[in-house]
Every structure is written in structure tokens, then in C-alpha cells.
């Protein structure tokens with residue numbers, strides 16, 4: 001038994017990997033087949049910058065809105081043409097292993113979603129080394145509480161996260177909304193190529209700027225926490241979509257599949273999708289396209 005009282009037999013496949021293999025499993029850029037690792041990361045950043053430039057040039061927006069007192073606690077809101085506060089919101093948390101990326105290069109899905117009447121919010125949080133995992137999880141919850149307070153007549157808040165951002169979104173299933181003074185009207189979760197058990201990362205180079213101890217990792221692992229958690233306040237009929245790319249690593253596949261299974265066991269209406277011929281970066285780059293299958297699935301979920 002570990003500190004959380006979970007009887008975790010030493011069966012996790014990553015525990016049998018060499019340090020080199022574990023390192024590779026947790027570097028998504030190494031599994032991209034269409035491009036080299038550096039080029040894949042560069043392309044992802046370029047597409048994010050271009051989508052953000054376009055969103056800011058074409059959509060009505062409120063940029064750098066503070067959701068807290070901290071310098072980094074800002075979010076961007078992009079509105080559809082139709083002006084109404086009674087609209088669905090999609091709130092996006094970017095990836096980058098909690099140490100890279102920003103809201104200013106992450107407005108991927110703004111154009112196709114605002115065109116269909118969704119208000120899209122891109123949240124900034126204090127990445128490492130400035131922020132710790134605990135602080136980033138708290139910032140995610142505070143940004144959502146802020147939006148619920150500011151737009152109380154919203155038609156539902158849908159959370160979407162990519163990679164490390166999917167981890168932050170998954171942690172919202174465990175948020176103590178009483179502490180935040182408001183219960184957000186959460187209506188759906190889109191978890192794209194996420195990590196839900198942070199323990200293996202403690203033994204990789206990704207942890208260098210994060211400085212996670214094993215305890216930090218466990219305290220911030222929704223996979224572990226949900227296995228032992230009490231019934232959650234999030235509505236059991238709330239749709240949860242767990243998505244992984246075909247060209248994500250085997251460890252990323254395992255993490256998504258196991259998290260999906262845990263969500264189902266906890267009684268949530270989860271679905272699991274492996275996107276054919278898609279890698280860790282395309283999964284989010286594709287959301288700039290209105291006709292892409294995942295963009296359509298997200299819109300259908302929001303408007304079902």
C-alpha cells in the first residue's frame with residue numbers, strides 16, 4: 001500500500017523500462033512520423049501563433065483578462081459574432097509539459113468554434129520554473145470559477161486540454177468548488193493526448209524544471225486520485241472524451257486508456273477515441289480546421 005492507500009502492484013509497464021526507453025516514451029516529438037522532432041515542435045508553435053494572430057484579427061475578444069492577482073493569471077476570451085452571454089463556453093488549457101507554451105500561441109480552435117456560436121477562452125497559467133504543479137492546478141480551478149462568476153448565464157462550460165493541459169482539465173474533476181465559492185456549470189470534458197499518472201515523469205528529464213517529488217506527482221495524478229475518490233460533484237451524464245493519436249507513444253496510449261477506464265468505473269459517460277494517422281501535435285493543430293473530425297465531434301458534443 002502506498003500513501004494514498006492504493007494497493008499498486010508493481011505491474012506498471014514503465015517500471016520495467018530502461019531509463020532511455022522511459023525517456024523516449026515521454027517525449028511525444030520522438031514519435032512523430034511525418035517530421036523530425038525539432039520540426040514537429042516548430043510546426044506546432046507556428047500553427048498556434050498563426051491561429052492566434054488570426055483569432056485576434058478577426059474575432060471580437062477580451063485579451064489578458066486577469067482571473068487572479070498573479071502576473072501570469074490572465075485569460076483571453078474570443079466571442080462569436082452573435083452577442084449573448086447565454087452561450088456555451090469552451091475553455092482551453094495548452095500543453096508543453098507545464099514548462100512551455102502560452103495562451104498567446106494556443107488559440108487553435110477559436111476560428112471554427114466561434115463561427116458556430118461558442119465563446120472560446122484560452123487560459124494562461126504559471127509554467128515551471130515559476131509555477132509548481134499544485135499552483136497550476138489551483139490556477140486552472142480559479143480561472144474556471146472566475147468565468148462562471150463573470151458569465152453566470154452561460155449555457156455550459158466545456159473544458160478542453162492538450163497534453164499537460166489535459167492533465168490540468170482532468171484535475172478539475174477533483175476540484176473543491178466550495179473553496180472557490182462557486183460551482184461552475186461544467187458540461188463536458190475534452191482530454192486530448194494527456195498524461196494522468198505523473199509518477200513515471202519523475203524519472204525523466206521532463207521533471208528537471210518541475211522538481212516534482214514522488215509525493216507531488218501522486219498528489220497531482222488524477223489517475224490515482226480518482227481510483228480512491230468519493231463520488232464526484234461533476235454530473236455523471238457529463239460527456240467526457242478521452243482522445244489519443246495513433247502516433248502517440250505506447251505509454252501515452254496506456255495512460256489515456258487507463259484513465260478512460262477509470263472514468264467509466266466511476267460512473268461517468270466517457271468515450272475513448274484513437275485518431276487514425278494523427279500524432280501528438282496534429283491532434284491539436286487539426287482543431288484549426290472546421291471540417292476535421294475532432295472539431296466536428298467537439299461541436300456535436302457541445303450542441304447535442
Ligand SMILES: Nc1ccccc1C(=O)C[C@H](N)C(=O)O
Pocket residue numbers: 026027028029030037041044095096097100101163164
Ligand atoms: N512543446 C510541447 C507542446 C505541447 C506538447 C508537448 C510539447 C513538448 O515539447 C513535449 C516534449 N518536450 C517533446 O519533445 O515531445
